[in-house]
Amino acid sequence: MAFGIQIKNNSDQILIDSELSHYHFLGKYTHYASTQTPDLLDGPGTVAYGPNDNKNMNGMPQKGSIFKYSIPSNGPKPPMIFIQNKDVYRYTRCSNILTKKSGSNWEVWIFSTGDISEDFFLAPIVFAFSPREQFATSPSGYGLVTYDSSGNPTFDSNLKPLRVVGGGNITAPPVAHTGSFGGVFISTLGVNSSDVVVGGGVPNSLSQVHHTDIIFYCPSIAHACHQYEYQASDSGISDWQNYAWSRGDIWWCFYRSTFRVNNGYFSGNLVFHANYGVYARGHVWQHVSNSSSIFAALILGALTGGAYFALALGVLVTAGVFTSAGVASGGYLPYSNGSRNASLQNTFILSRASYYE
Numbered sequence: 001m002a003f004g005i006q007i008k009n010n011s012d013q014i015l016i017d018s019e020l021s022h023y024h025f026l027g028k029y030t031h032y033a034s035t036q037t038p039d040l041l042d043g044p045g046t047v048a049y050g051p052n053d054n055k056n057m058n059g060m061p062q063k064g065s066i067f068k069y070s071i072p073s074n075g076p077k078p079p080m081i082f083i084q085n086k087d088v089y090r091y092t093r094c095s096n097i098l099t100k101k102s103g104s105n106w107e108v109w110i111f112s113t114g115d116i117s118e119d120f121f122l123a124p125i126v127f128a129f130s131p132r133e134q135f136a137t138s139p140s141g142y143g144l145v146t147y148d149s150s151g152n153p154t155f156d157s158n159l160k161p162l163r164v165v166g167g168g169n170i171t172a173p174p175v176a177h178t179g180s181f182g183g184v185f186i187s188t189l190g191v192n193s194s195d196v197v198v199g200g201g202v203p204n205s206l207s208q209v210h211h212t213d214i215i216f217y218c219p220s221i222a223h224a225c226h227q228y229e230y231q232a233s234d235s236g237i238s239d240w241q242n243y244a245w246s247r248g249d250i251w252w253c254f255y256r257s258t259f260r261v262n263n264g265y266f267s268g269n270l271v272f273h274a275n276y277g278v279y280a281r282g283h284v285w286q287h288v289s290n291s292s293s294i295f296a297a298l299i300l301g302a303l304t305g306g307a308y309f310a311l312a313l314g315v316l317v318t319a320g321v322f323t324s325a326g327v328a329s330g331g332y333l334p335y336s337n338g339s340r341n342a343s344l345q346n347t348f349i350l351s352r353a354s355y356y357e
Helices: 307-318
Strands: 006-008 014-017 023-029 033-035 040-042 065-071 080-084 094-102 105-112 125-131 145-147 153-156 166-170 196-198 214-217 223-238 241-263 270-290 338-340 346-352
Touching (some): 065 125, 080 105, 105 241
Antiparallel strands (some): 094 105, 166 346, 196 270, 241 270
C-alpha cells in the first residue's frame, strides 16, 4: 500500500487495511412479506371418455416458502446476508436466492423448505453486514475510523465487524430425486436425495454450540428439475356408440439448493448440510375424446414435444399468475431430468448470532 494503515496480528495476518472495505454489522431483520411460487396447472376438465382422475396436484410434494427482506444498505456493494434458522426441530433448510438493488435499499429473498402453515415452522431471521460507507448514519463515540484514498470510511471500531468462526466449500447432491418419478396418474417428485454433509468447516471449539446460534452465508447456486410423463389411449363401443380417447400428462418440480446447520443428535458436533427444496411445481395435460367415430390419431405428440406445455405456460404467464404473487416470471421451465451447478463448490461462511444480539 502507498499510504494508509495496516494492522496485523502476531501471525502477520492483516486484520485492518484502510484500503479494504470492511463489512460491519448493519442489523437484524425479519421479513416484510412472504409468498410461494404459484402452481402451473392447466388442462381440460372432465372429458366424456377416458380417465379423469388426478387432474390437479395430488401426490405432488409440498412447496417451500419465499421470505422477502429490505436491507437499508445504500450503495453499489451488495450486503452479506447471514441466515439464522430458528427451526429448533432441524427440519427446514434455507438459502439466499435473490439479492438485488431496490432504490436506496437491497431486496433479499430467502427460500425455506418449510411451509408457513405448519405449526412448528419459524421464518428465518437474517443478519446483514454492509461496507461502512453504505451506512445511512455515522455512529458516534471514541475509537478508530480508517479511510481509503478516496476518503470513504472503510473500518469503524464503533461498529461490530463481521466475525467469521468457520466455513468451507460444499456441493449439492447430484440430483434432487432418485428412483422412480411416478406411476400411472400419480407423480413421485419429492426430494429424497441424501444430504451432503461437511463437518470440517466448524471448529471443535463450537462443537457444543446450539445450531440456532450459528448464522451462515451461502447463496443458492444449484438447481434441478425432474418431470414425470404418462400417456394412455383407448377406443371401443359404449352405449352403442364408437368412442376413442387419448390423454397425456406432464408433472414437474423445480428445485433450489438449500442449507442448514445441525447438531448431531448423539455426537453434538456441528455440521453443515446441503440438499434441495421444491421451489415450483406444475402439472399440464391434454385430454381429447370423440364418440362420433373411431379414430386412432389422437396421439399427443405435441404434448411430449413440449409445444402444448409452452402454450399452457404462456397463457398462465400472460394471466399474471407470477406477478400477482410477487414472484418474478421465468426460470421455472423443466429443461431435463437432472440438475445444474450441483458439482460447483459452494462457499459457506459461519458466524454466531450471539455476537450481535
